[in-house]
Amino acid sequence: MRVFSSTCTFDYSWEEVSTANWRKYCPWNDKSTHVVAVDTLSRTVDLDTGILRTERLITCNQSVPQWVLSLFGGSATSHVYEISYVDPISKRVTMCSSNLTWSNVLKVQETVIYRPSPSTPTSTTSFNQEAKITALCGGWQKIKNKVEEASVERFSQNAKRGKEGFEAVLEMSRRVFGEQRENENSKI
């Protein structure tokens, strides 16, 4: 098993980040083009805690190294199952994702947490990401290592691009919300 982790801070409030997070994969994000569809499967609010639980199916289409395809077969379309929890009181978004495709070969479990940064909680948001990547294919350890290495490499590329893309979405969201507010005010 290999672990990939990264942390960063967004210069936006937790409310802005947690809202924009729902449209992270929209046309404003031109970096995460490997995500082709995001579908919501279920959504409930826990009556006791107010925690919003959402299940989503994320469909990706990305170039897979040729040797992976020839070893394991399959197509370049893959699916990820994500469960997220928003706690509006303690201000925390937790997202847990796992791969549905090739799950007999490779297990990728990712946890992402967004919460207000301890130093400037009203204006900035901290992001923590951790992914556990395990190759399950029986047989040679060498192949397993190679599969895990390639997966970590791909994961870290996507994570970097994901952050850049999300920054663009945050910026656009702030601009559009600002314009909406101006329009509403000028009507009054």
Place this chain on the structure above:
Amino acid sequence: MAASIAPECNDIKEKYDTCFLKWYSEKYLRGNTTSNECEELFSKYKSCLNKVLKEKGIDQMLEDARKSNSEVESEYIRRT
């Protein structure tokens, strides 16, 4: 918003997503967590989507994933 895996569900998905985002930013985050004005759009979107998930065999993959996730589940739904 992102597209749906099923192109024929894109229109209803778009309507639902827009409704949800408005509810999330204007009501949910401001403490009104119980209103459910997007429920009708969501059930239309789901019935469109579920047909396609079944056709593609994704419903079975999801069922398996849900089973293996059920133990971790309880740790997040409680407030930490």
